[in-house]
Amino acid sequence: xxxxxxxxxxxxxxxxxxxxxxxxxxxxxxxxxxxxxxxxxxxxxxxxxxxxxxxxxxxxxxxxxxxxxxxxxxxxxxxxxxxxxxxxxxxxxxxxxxxxxxxxxxxxxxxxxxxxxxxxxxxxxxxxxxxxxxxxxxxxxxxxxxxxxxxxxxxxxxxxxxxxxxxxxxxxxxxxxxxxxxxxxxxxxxxxxxxxxxxxxxxxxxxxxxxxxxxxxxxxxxxxxxxxxxxxxxxxxxxxxxxxxxxxxxxxxxxxxxxxxxxxxxxxxxxxxxxxxxxxxxxxxxxxxxxxxxxxxxxxxxxxxxxxxxxxxxxxxxxxxxxxxxxxxxxx
Amino acid sequence: xxxxxxxxxxxxxxxxxxxxxxxxxxxxxxxxxxxxxxxxxxxxxxxxxxxxxxxxxxxxxxxxxxxxxxxxxxxxxxxxxxxxxxxxxxxxxxxxxxxxxxxxxxxxxxxxxxxxxxxxxxxxxxxxxxxxxxxxxxxxxxxxxxxxxxxxxxxxxxxxxxxxxxxxxxxxxxxxxxxxxxxxxxxxxxxxxxxxxxxxxxxxxxxxxxxxxxxxxxxxxxxxxxxxxxxxxxxxxxxxxxxxxxxxxxxxxxxxxxxxxxxxxxxxxxxxxxxxxxxxxxxxxxxxxxxxxxxxxxxxxxxxxxxxxxxxxxxxxxxxxxxxxxx
Amino acid sequence: xxxxxxxxxxxxxxxxxxxxxxxxxxxxxxxxxxxxxxxxxxxxxxxxxxxxxxxxxxxxxxxxxxxxxxxxxxxxxxxxxxxxxxxxxxxxxxxxxxxxxxxxxxxxxxxxxxxxxxxxxxxxxxxxxxxxxxxxxxxxxxxxxxxxxxxxxxxxxxxxxxxxxxxxxxxxxxxxxxxxxxxxxxxxxxxxxxxxxxxxxxxxxxxxxxxxxxxxxxxxxxxxxxxxxxxxxxxxxxxxxxxxxxxxxxxxxxxxxxxxxxxxxxxxxxxxxxxxxxxxxxxxxxxxxxxxxxxxxxxxxxxxxxxxxxxx
Numbered sequence: 001x002x003x004x005x006x007x008x009x010x011x012x013x014x015x016x017x018x019x020x021x022x023x024x025x026x027x028x029x030x031x032x033x034x035x036x037x038x039x040x041x042x043x044x045x046x047x048x049x050x051x052x053x054x055x056x057x058x059x060x061x062x063x064x065x066x067x068x069x070x071x072x073x074x075x076x077x078x079x080x081x082x083x084x085x086x087x088x089x090x091x092x093x094x095x096x097x098x099x100x101x102x103x104x105x106x107x108x109x110x111x112x113x114x115x116x117x118x119x120x121x122x123x124x125x126x127x128x129x130x131x132x133x134x135x136x137x138x139x140x141x142x143x144x145x146x147x148x149x150x151x152x153x154x155x156x157x158x159x160x161x162x163x164x165x166x167x168x169x170x171x172x173x174x175x176x177x178x179x180x181x182x183x184x185x186x187x188x189x190x191x192x193x194x195x196x197x198x199x200x201x202x203x204x205x206x207x208x209x210x211x212x213x214x215x216x217x218x219x220x221x222x223x224x225x226x227x228x229x230x231x232x233x234x235x236x237x238x239x240x241x242x243x244x245x246x247x248x249x250x251x252x253x254x255x256x257x258x259x260x261x262x263x264x265x266x267x268x269x270x271x272x273x274x275x276x277x278x279x280x281x282x283x284x285x286x287x288x289x290x291x292x293x294x295x296x297x298x299x300x301x302x303x304x305x306x307x308x309x310x311x312x313x314x315x316x317x318x319x320x321x322x323x324x325x326x327x328x329x330x331x332x
Numbered sequence: 333x334x335x336x337x338x339x340x341x342x343x344x345x346x347x348x349x350x351x352x353x354x355x356x357x358x359x360x361x362x363x364x365x366x367x368x369x370x371x372x373x374x375x376x377x378x379x380x381x382x383x384x385x386x387x388x389x390x391x392x393x394x395x396x397x398x399x400x401x402x403x404x405x406x407x408x409x410x411x412x413x414x415x416x417x418x419x420x421x422x423x424x425x426x427x428x429x430x431x432x433x434x435x436x437x438x439x440x441x442x443x444x445x446x447x448x449x450x451x452x453x454x455x456x457x458x459x460x461x462x463x464x465x466x467x468x469x470x471x472x473x474x475x476x477x478x479x480x481x482x483x484x485x486x487x488x489x490x491x492x493x494x495x496x497x498x499x500x501x502x503x504x505x506x507x508x509x510x511x512x513x514x515x516x517x518x519x520x521x522x523x524x525x526x527x528x529x530x531x532x533x534x535x536x537x538x539x540x541x542x543x544x545x546x547x548x549x550x551x552x553x554x555x556x557x558x559x560x561x562x563x564x565x566x567x568x569x570x571x572x573x574x575x576x577x578x579x580x581x582x583x584x585x586x587x588x589x590x591x592x593x594x595x596x597x598x599x600x601x602x603x604x605x606x607x608x609x610x611x612x613x614x615x616x617x618x619x620x621x622x623x624x625x626x627x628x629x630x631x632x633x634x635x636x637x638x639x640x641x642x643x644x645x646x647x648x649x650x651x652x653x654x655x656x657x658x659x
Numbered sequence: 660x661x662x663x664x665x666x667x668x669x670x671x672x673x674x675x676x677x678x679x680x681x682x683x684x685x686x687x688x689x690x691x692x693x694x695x696x697x698x699x700x701x702x703x704x705x706x707x708x709x710x711x712x713x714x715x716x717x718x719x720x721x722x723x724x725x726x727x728x729x730x731x732x733x734x735x736x737x738x739x740x741x742x743x744x745x746x747x748x749x750x751x752x753x754x755x756x757x758x759x760x761x762x763x764x765x766x767x768x769x770x771x772x773x774x775x776x777x778x779x780x781x782x783x784x785x786x787x788x789x790x791x792x793x794x795x796x797x798x799x800x801x802x803x804x805x806x807x808x809x810x811x812x813x814x815x816x817x818x819x820x821x822x823x824x825x826x827x828x829x830x831x832x833x834x835x836x837x838x839x840x841x842x843x844x845x846x847x848x849x850x851x852x853x854x855x856x857x858x859x860x861x862x863x864x865x866x867x868x869x870x871x872x873x874x875x876x877x878x879x880x881x882x883x884x885x886x887x888x889x890x891x892x893x894x895x896x897x898x899x900x901x902x903x904x905x906x907x908x909x910x911x912x913x914x915x916x917x918x919x920x921x922x923x924x925x926x927x928x929x930x931x932x933x934x935x936x937x938x939x940x941x942x943x944x945x946x947x948x949x950x951x952x953x954x955x956x957x958x959x960x961x962x963x964x965x966x967x968x969x970x971x
Contacts, residue, residue, distance in 0.1 A: 044513035059867055090870035103861040106960055107883050117869050152959040157600045168869065187381035188540060189597045192584035196596055214514055217586035244588055258518035260547035262570060262585055271518035275483045
């Protein structure tokens, strides 16, 4: 269910570029997140999917070179004063991270950590804060919530820690939750629990969700739209069904071909040869060209522009239309 | 029917934990009565979540640890004790591939030297190094590289090359692809499949990733809290799991489309030191009956298709009312 | 908890026993007290009489046992020089030593920790590099060199402060500064590492992502975690409150426990040396005990077995 495109988006990112010490980690990323929608951000290591949001929220070191624009409901985030950023973080955009066990302060009780968010964004303190913290722990499915408020993070399991993180993220009643690989460090049955929880919360609260993951399956089942990233750029963006039915960019096709199936005939995986280029050794044109079975000479001339393929479906590839038609992962 | 290359019977490995300063000793049964057999040219996939004992099983199978009960037989002979000369000689015939390639390689040696090392130890012709590199898809010039100069996928290939150096008959792979990017995972999976076919390797493929296990295995065993709860053909187990835990595991795999009727297990995996009585899975099982709380089920062939499953309910015990309402 | 405390105390007692035995053996091996105290031109009968009076002619193990028995009853022996109880001699010097080591500790903590924290927060800036360079200088220069340098500049050249002895607060300034600088330097480097380690942890990023203002991230989230390893070093510094000033006291002729120890060793005044050593060991052991207990307070992970399930 795509929200109407006419509404102004909740988050609008335009030409976001990030460099560390002259090495480009993000090379011009543009996309929107609409209110209440679930967007998946998929890619392998070094593609910049986490950096995008760390930059948007101002969580990168001060010396990082950031360019472009990130607008939250019209308000520019890049270069905003610290007070504005502190208000937005947790209050309008909350972010949870990959390793729940080390993402919580080990010397503070869990109740205190949730109450901190409540105090910052909702002005709650004392008994009111404690009651609300308990309600949040109940919402995320922690049993015996009242007692667990006084427990320390090391007294919870990994899955429970992630639930606590989610509770803490919800404390500020954000419009958008950015979940950076939230289930990667967890067992698959626990992962299922957490994904169910996130979807349930989204439905109840009308919250938008950005799910960052390398796992196409996770993104496939949780998100409305997916953006695929490679070497610091978005190479394809589409509604989730369309991405899986008619992937256009050769990299997306390669990723899908590399995923072993759960059912259907077993086949040799179509592995993409080679590896992601290092930031200092970027190819002159399309970053994927050296590994691409569809490569032609113009691919090396410059970064391919976004080609609009269908409603809401774009791909940064000169041969996107052809590739979308072909059933083969690589041209014959 | 040829005899299996590796046969493990009723392996048990226990650890004793002391609970804090005052607590009594708690016994953790990391592996509890696991039996398995692998033939040449065959891959057995061992699947389970953290704490199920799959890694410990892998080490027991290789003889890196001595089981507290049970025995391992390799090629018909009992496994020698770790550290003995006979055991050391046997290393040439069985090798391990680990999860973290950077940790498995010595940071200070070039990979060529590390691949050559087993050849030197077992006195095999060291000129084979370039051939091994080629077999795993690395170039000969990469022999001079250090681990930190290679990518994750290349490192894992180096680890595999080193494992193959002595032409082992058995390869135990413990989460060999979990730390790699998706596209590299595919490369390594293809490589493992190829190598197995070419060299008739027997493989024990340990993973939490059911997709990968299905891709590479000829048989799959599902472990929960130290025991095998189901065993069978991967396609059959995945499409029709018999054990309630396997069902939850299969339905938990994230995939396209919003899955209706997904089985979401309640609670966390239990503490191995705090084992529930009877069937270890019963507190989280939607179909548990009274007997499940009392008797540990044995891994037996199911009536009908002979699927090996350790579950009272799967074997027909369902007359008494359930402990919990069905999901 | 009781068993924990009891085992720690037992270990402490064992440590003390070993320290005293070691000191005893070293002193016995290093020379005959009788010869040294009586002088090289004393008549042999006098020396022999001295020996007998002090029980130095008895077999070694008998002397050791005798000593241990005495310690357990609170009798720490008498100085061979003036016959006064060793314990009294030592205890009357303790306030003098504390008069310089306590202010020095204040400097170490008050200068070292803030400097380290500041350096960590402004990593790789000029200030960071300057602080670290000064710190290296501070702890590589041996204390007697530093002390003598300060005397040279402030006492001899500028004449602002006296060069030695005690009497007024002015006499204490140079010894305190000499002692404080080395410790502050060590603490600065250490605190910086501890802070950097903590600031790189994921939970700091979580706190920022929650909207906690940076100064609160530092004070509420980072510092309490950085305090845990820092407490070890501070504990060690507290442990050296009595013994840490030996060299400085000698350089500045400050009449504290350190100087007493040096003199007693030179004179092979066994009882006094052993008394000082016992006192130092006891202080160190106490400080360690307090640090161990503090750890439990500061780091909840150390307090008991975690109750959460493994994995998932």
